[in-house]
Amino acid sequence: MITFNNVSKEFVDGTKAVDNLNFTIEKGETFVVIGPSGCGKTTTMKMINRLIDPSEGSIHINDKSITEGDIHKLRWNIGYVLQQIALFPNMTVAENISVVPEMKKWSKDKITARVDELLGLVGLDGNTYRDRMPRELSGGQQQRVGVARALAANPDILLMDEPFSALDPISREQLQEDVQHLQQTIQKTIVFVTHDMDEALKLGDRICIMKDGKVIQVGTPKELMTTPSDPFVTQFIGNRQIKKMESPNMIVRDVMNQNVNLINHPTLSTKHVIHPNKTIEEAYQQLKEGSAPYLLVKDDEDVVGTISYEDLARTWMKERDA
Amino acid sequence: MDTLNRLYQLFIQRQDLLWNALWEHIQLSLISLLIAVFIAVPLGVFLSRQTRIAEFVIGITAVLQTIPSLALLGFMILFVGIGTTPAIIALTAYALLPILRNTYTGISEVDPAIREAARGMGMNSYRRLVKVELPIAMPTVMAGIRTSMVLIVGTATLAALIGAGGLGDLIMTGIQRANNEYILLGAIPAALLALFFDFILRFTENRSKGASFTPIVTVISLALLIVIIPPIVASQGGSDASTRLVVGGKEGAEPAIIGNMYKLLIEDQTDIQVTVQSGLGGTDFVYNALRGGDIDMYLEFSGTVVGDLLNIEDFSYDEREAYEQARDGIYEAEQLIFLEPMDYHNTYAIAVTSEFVEETGVETIADLDPYQDELSAGFTFEFIDRHDGYPGLIDKYGIEFSNVQSMEAALRSRALVSGDVQVIDAYSTDAYLVEYDLVVLEDNEQLFPPYQGAPLLREETLDEHPELEEILNQLAGIITEEEIQQMNYRVDYDDENPEDIAREFLEEKGLIQ
Numbered sequence: 001m002i003t004f005n006n007v008s009k010e011f012v013d014g015t016k017a018v019d020n021l022n023f024t025i026e027k028g029e030t031f032v033v034i035g036p037s038g039c040g041k042t043t044t045m046k047m048i049n050r051l052i053d054p055s056e057g058s059i060h061i062n063d064k065s066i067t068e069g070d071i072h073k074l075r076w077n078i079g080y081v082l083q084q085i086a087l088f089p090n091m092t093v094a095e096n097i098s099v100v101p102e103m104k105k106w107s108k109d110k111i112t113a114r115v116d117e118l119l120g121l122v123g124l125d126g127n128t129y130r131d132r133m134p135r136e137l138s139g140g141q142q143q144r145v146g147v148a149r150a151l152a153a154n155p156d157i158l159l160m161d162e163p164f165s166a167l168d169p170i171s172r173e174q175l176q177e178d179v180q181h182l183q184q185t186i187q188k189t190i191v192f193v194t195h196d197m198d199e200a201l202k203l204g205d206r207i208c209i210m211k212d213g214k215v216i217q218v219g220t221p222k223e224l225m226t227t228p229s230d231p232f233v234t235q236f237i238g239n240r241q242i243k244k245m246e247s248p249n250m251i252v253r254d255v256m257n258q259n260v261n262l263i264n265h266p267t268l269s270t271k272h273v274i275h276p277n278k279t280i281e282e283a284y285q286q287l288k289e290g291s292a293p294y295l296l297v298k299d300d301e302d303v304v305g306t307i308s309y310e311d312l313a314r315t316w317m318k319e320r321d322a
Numbered sequence: 323m324d325t326l327n328r329l330y331q332l333f334i335q336r337q338d339l340l341w342n343a344l345w346e347h348i349q350l351s352l353i354s355l356l357i358a359v360f361i362a363v364p365l366g367v368f369l370s371r372q373t374r375i376a377e378f379v380i381g382i383t384a385v386l387q388t389i390p391s392l393a394l395l396g397f398m399i400l401f402v403g404i405g406t407t408p409a410i411i412a413l414t415a416y417a418l419l420p421i422l423r424n425t426y427t428g429i430s431e432v433d434p435a436i437r438e439a440a441r442g443m444g445m446n447s448y449r450r451l452v453k454v455e456l457p458i459a460m461p462t463v464m465a466g467i468r469t470s471m472v473l474i475v476g477t478a479t480l481a482a483l484i485g486a487g488g489l490g491d492l493i494m495t496g497i498q499r500a501n502n503e504y505i506l507l508g509a510i511p512a513a514l515l516a517l518f519f520d521f522i523l524r525f526t527e528n529r530s531k532g533a534s535f536t537p538i539v540t541v542i543s544l545a546l547l548i549v550i551i552p553p554i555v556a557s558q559g560g561s562d563a564s565t566r567l568v569v570g571g572k573e574g575a576e577p578a579i580i581g582n583m584y585k586l587l588i589e590d591q592t593d594i595q596v597t598v599q600s601g602l603g604g605t606d607f608v609y610n611a612l613r614g615g616d617i618d619m620y621l622e623f624s625g626t627v628v629g630d631l632l633n634i635e636d637f638s639y640d641e642r643e644a645y646e647q648a649r650d651g652i653y654e655a656e657q658l659i660f661l662e663p664m665d666y667h668n669t670y671a672i673a674v675t676s677e678f679v680e681e682t683g684v685e686t687i688a689d690l691d692p693y694q695d696e697l698s699a700g701f702t703f704e705f706i707d708r709h710d711g712y713p714g715l716i717d718k719y720g721i722e723f724s725n726v727q728s729m730e731a732a733l734r735s736r737a738l739v740s741g742d743v744q745v746i747d748a749y750s751t752d753a754y755l756v757e758y759d760l761v762v763l764e765d766n767e768q769l770f771p772p773y774q775g776a777p778l779l780r781e782e783t784l785d786e787h788p789e790l791e792e793i794l795n796q797l798a799g800i801i802t803e804e805e806i807q808q809m810n811y812r813v814d815y816d817d818e819n820p821e822d823i824a825r826e827f828l829e830e831k832g833l834i835q
Contacts, residue, residue, distance in 0.1 A: 049442055075444030082442070084435035090457040099453075100443055149443075159442075 001027050002048060002157065002189065007057035009043055017043040019213040021057070027156075030183060030190040032204035034197065034236075040213040041193045045159050048191060049078045061157070076100050079150030079188075083162040085142045087134035093119070093145050094130045100153040118148035121185070123178060140171030147179070151186070160192045164199070176202055197237060209233055252276050252283050255315045256297045256305035273298050274307065280315065283307050325502060332503045335817075340492065344511050347488035350481055351474045351515075352545045354410050358417035358470055359542065363463065366425025367451065376426055383419040391416065391477050395484050396607055403616035404570075404602060409478070409486035416477055417470035424466025428459025457535065461527070464537055468523045475516040479508065483573075483603040485611075489515075494601060497732040498574055499814040500754065567783065570608045570617030571600030573731070575813035575820065576668065576751060576806060580621045580797075582824035584777060587793050590834040594787065598821075604704060604731075605630055613656060618783040619794075623668055624648040625773035627660060629710045637710075641667075641772035657781045661791060662798030663774035666751060666806050670705065670770045671762040672715075673748040675738060679761045686766040687719055690745070698725040700734045700743035711747070714769045735760070751803060753811040796833055 002025040009017045018040040025031040033041040046052040047059060050071055059066050066074055087096050094115045101111045116126040122144040134142055143163060150158055160179075164172040176199060183190060194200055200207050201221045209216045209224070209232070217229040228234045253276035271290040274283055276297050286295060287309060294308035333340065362383075369376040386394075391412065398408035432455050440450045456463075482490030489508040496504030522544075526537040569584045571577030578600040585596040599617060602608040605626060611617045627648035628637040632655060638644045649660040672687050684690055690697070705711035706728055716722050723745065729737060734746040735754040748755060750762060750773075777794050784790055809827065812818045828834045 046442075051438065051442055072444040072446055075442060078442075080439065080442035082435055082439055084433070086433065086435040086439035088436060088439070088454055088458075090454070090460075099445070103444060103449070 001025065001062055002191070003060045003063075004044075005058050005060070007044075007047065007054045007059060009040075009047065009052060010055045016213055018047075018054075018210075021215060023208060023215060023218050025189060025191060026206075027189050028187045029205040030192060030203055032192045032194060032200040032207045033210060034194055034200045034207060035210035035216075037195060038212075039210040041195075041210050042161055044210070045161055045191055045193050048157070049075050049080060049159060072103070076104055076153055077155045077157070079152075079155040079158040081143070081146050081150045081158065081160040081163040083165055085139070085146045085166065087142055087145055087149070089134055092131050092133060093124075093137070096134065096145060097149045097152050099149065104153050106153075114152060115148075118151055119145075121151070121182065122148045124148075138171070139167050140175060143167060143171075143175060144178075147175075147182075151188075156189060158188045158190045160190060162193055162195065165194070165196070172199075179203065201237075209236060250280050250315065252278050252280060252297055252307055253304075255280055255311050256307045257311055258305040272296060275299065276304060280307075280312055284312055287312075325506070329503045329506050332507055336507065340507060340511065343487060343489045343491050343508065344515070346486075347475070347478055347490075347512065347515065349549060350406060350409060350413065350478050350486060350488050351471070351519075353406075353549050354413035354474050354478070355417055355467070355471055356542065356545050356549065357410065357414045358421055358474075359467060359538075361414070362418050362421035362466075363425050366422045366463075367429060367456070369422075369426045370429035370455075373430070380419070380423055380426065383415075383422050386415040387419045389415075391480050392483070392603075395480060396603065396610070399484060399607055399610040399616070400614060403614045404485040404599065404607075404611045405616065406481075406486045408484055409481035413474050413478055413481070417474050420469040420473065421463070421466040424462045424469075425459065428462030428466075429455050431462075432458050460535065460538065464523060464527050467538070467541070468520055471519045471523065472516045475512060475519060479512055482601060484607060485570075485599045485602050491601065494573065497730065500732065500736050501814075567594055567596045567619070567787075568617045569596055569598045569600075570602050570611055570620035571598065572605065572608050572620070573601050573603060575753065575810045576749075577601075577621050578820035579806075579809050579813065579824050580664075580775065582821040583797060583828060584619065584621075584794060586821075586825055586828055586834055587796060588790065591793050592787070592789060600820075612658070612778065612780060615780065615782075619777045619779040621775050622660070622778040623773040623775050624660075624663060625669060625710065625771040627652050627778070629708050629771060630704070631655075633709075635709050637771045639768050639771060641774060644772045645774055645776075652778070653781075659779045659781055659784050659791075661777045661779065662795045663776040664797050664801045665799050666775070666801050666803040667773050668749050668751045668775060668806070669765075669773040670711065671748045671750045671765070673738070673746050673755060673760045673762050674744060676759050676761050678744060684763065686764040687715070687721070687769070688766055690721055690763070691719070694721045695724050697723050697745050698727065698743045699723040699745040699747075700727050700729050700737040701747050702731045702734065703728050704731075705747040710769060710771055718767045718769045751806045751810055753807065753814040756807060756811055757815055800831065801827075 004021040004023050007021040008019050011017060021044060033044055035041050043052055047054050048066070050066060088099070097115045097118055098111050101114060106114070115130065119126045119129060124141060124144055129137070129141070129145075134145070137145065146163070164175050167175065180203060192203060204221060206218060206220055207224055208218045211232055217224060217233050219227075224233055224237060228237070252274055256276065271286070272292050272295050274286055274295045274297055276299050283295060294306045296303055297305040297307055365379070369379055394412045394415065395408060398412055402408045402411060436454065436458070437450070440454045445453065478488050479490035479493050481488050482494045489512045492508030493505050493512075496502065496506070496508060523537070523541060526540045529536075567588065569581045571581040578598065581598045581600050585598050588594055588596050602611060608617070608620050609631060612620060624641070624645045625637075628634050628644060628651065632648070632651045634647065634651065638647055645663055652658045652660050672690075674684070678684070682689075682693065684693075701712055706726065708714075712726065727737070727743060734743075734748070735752075735758060737743045738746045738760070739758050748760070748762065754760070755762065776798075779790070805827070809823050812823055813820050825834070
């Protein structure tokens with residue numbers, strides 16, 4: 001849990017980067033800070049690992065002020081992913097990932113094992129990539145290593161400063177999804193800075209909208225859309241659908257028919273059963289291949305609904321009208 | 323083809339000389355480079371943390387670099403004497419700038435994002451430097467070291483002028499004697515050495531792929547080995563406790579021959595060991611070395627003492643009076659002892675080619691008067707500067723040449739023979755006068771004062787060894803102009819050893835057994 005109490009930052013030249021910030025980032029959530037350039041979002045993030053110190057106010061992590069204790073140890077426990085990726089060009093992939101564990105004096109074996117584990121986690125084959133130099137990797141691969149490096153010593157907090165903005169659209173999309181999946185596994189507190197509203201809506205559990213150094217609104221994507229506190233928020237979100245509700249990323253759970261009589265179904269083969277987290281695209285394919293009128297939606301052993309061509313058609317029509 | 327052949331012959335004959343010079347050159351270069359690396363790399367790192375004073379400090383090293391190397395060497399004699407020490411200091415000063423600037427630039431130009439990543443990951447300042455900034459800057463640092471290396475190997479050839487040895491000895495000898503083979507024998511290995519060092523540095527850099535410390539560590543340890551081992555080996559040989567004296571000498575054959583006569587006489591009649599350190603540049607270099615106590619004596623001429631060292635304008639033209647003026651003056655001014663002079667004069671002279679004499683029929687300097695507007699002169703810096711030199715020529719003879727080029731003493735005769743100039747100043751005992759059949763014009767207005775050679779000693783040396791006066795004065799009044807010219811010729815053109823010639827002469831005169 002990260003708490004900002006009346007935090008302001010004035011630079012030596014007199015510009016006020018952030019002005020009286022007050023909010024709390026909950027443990028395990030993905031907290032996206034968004035706003036136009038110069039709004040103070042990066043400054044806000046860099047104050048958490050003390051790359052910038054606030055001129056007023058205080059920041060606490062788990063009720064302990066971040067100015068207490070050793071600054072380096074603080075940073076070892078906060079993963080940091082940069083927009084510029086900034087892998088150390090003089091080190092191999094493995095050496096890059098080992099930087100913080102080495103400072104924490106982990107054993108060699110533990111570090112080696114951790115490097116391979118992390119490479120797997122970010123979707124890179126250890127044997128192929130371990131000893132490569134950063135310049136031999138594509139931008140997307142580099143940033144995967146960047147994420148692995150940030151996670152190396154298993155920090156509780158991950159700071160991501162516009163991590164995908166330098167990548168091409170395809171790599172960006174892929175990495176966004178990977179981070180989403182990753183977050184389900186690792187359950188870190190992620191502070192994510194972006195200027196891309198689509199990205200924010202897609203990844204954020206909560207979104208903090210900033211403008212001119214001030215927080216305009218903090219809320220879940222749904223809250224921001226349904227109850228914007230300020231015309232700026234409405235304007236900033238524009239007429240977007242929440243990305244999570246959109247096809248093709250829409251999942252079966254979002255469109256299935258839950259009001260069915262679940263008792264009188266004949267026994268269906270696995271071809272006719274689908275998990276609620278599958279996409280509707282996959283549901284469509286399965287319907288076609290199984291030549292059945294509907295699929296049974298099963299979460300583990302529980303039947304939670306059905307999905308049919310009709311449900312899909314209704315969804316797509318709604319979307320077309322939107 | 324002919325030159326190559328003669329070069330090969332010389333190489334065969336003088337191999338020992340070459341290897342020795344090459345080794346001295348390598349040591350001189352490596353020591354200087356090492357010191358420069360040890361100063362400039364840490365300083366560059368420091369400056370990258372103190373950017374406000376960085377440009378200022380780098381500016382200072384840039385100024386060091388702009389000082390002409392010869393001037394720096396000459397200046398240094400006053401403070402640190404002659405030999406390897408001032409040479410190493412000067413070479414180090416030259417090597418600083420490229421290494422310092424490249425270290426500073428290399429570190430400053432590390433991507434700020436990478437710096438921030440290192441900071442954000444909790445590296446402390448030292449770790450950031452060692453693990454990230456220096457390795458990334460390393461190729462740039464190495465490039466600076468390579469530049470300095472080539473610079474040092476080249477400049478080190480000048481170190482010969484202050485007695486530091488090296489390949490410059492061969493080059494200077496070649497220039498002295500107008501002998502191309504000697505020049506090449508020094509210059510070609512110097513160039514190859516620069517290329518070789520550059521290759522080694524590149525090689526180690528390429529071998530250790532990417533940025534790391536391996537190249538610099540390899541090079542430094544190798545260099546240390548080369549630099550440290552020989553002195554250790556040498557010190558095993560044990561040192562001799564007996565007194566040592568150093569006889570200095572200017573560039574050229576004559577100071578070397580006479581210096582060796584001093585050595586042979588002293589060693590024959592005392593237990594003192596004497597080293598001859600000739601080839602120490604011009605008058606200023608060797609005079610400063612004497613005042614600084616690096617050498618104990620050297621051959622000087624009465625006219626030079628009076629006109630140059632004491633700056634007396636109204637000197638006497640009587641040779642005895644001029645000598646006494648020099649002896650008394652230099653003792654009063656610097657407490658230096660000027661012993662009894664030898665017979666010959668090595669005076670300034672104005673020389674022209676015999677073809678020129680045939681064409682124009684000039685015999686005296688005054689005869690040049692009608693031709694002064696058509697003639698180019700090649701004079702030494704010293705001659706242009708002295709009262710009894712070119713200014714005197716203008717005063718006394720009213721002759722002002724249309725074009726006066728200043729040049730190194732050894733180069734004048736070549737310029738004259740090649741026709742670039744028609745008039746030069748010469749020393750009357752120089753061997754090239756014979757070799758090129760040059761004509762010395764009569765000084766009918768007595769512009770040039772008498773130049774009689776005698777040992778100039780430090781008073782302390784004579785106090786310690788009073789017997790030296792008698793020993794050295796054995797040369798007083800002997801050696802004719804013909805004899806010395808002959809001996810000079812044998813060194814300059816027959817490549818004979820000055821010490822052998824000196825010994826032969828002294829034995830002939832019955833001064834040593």
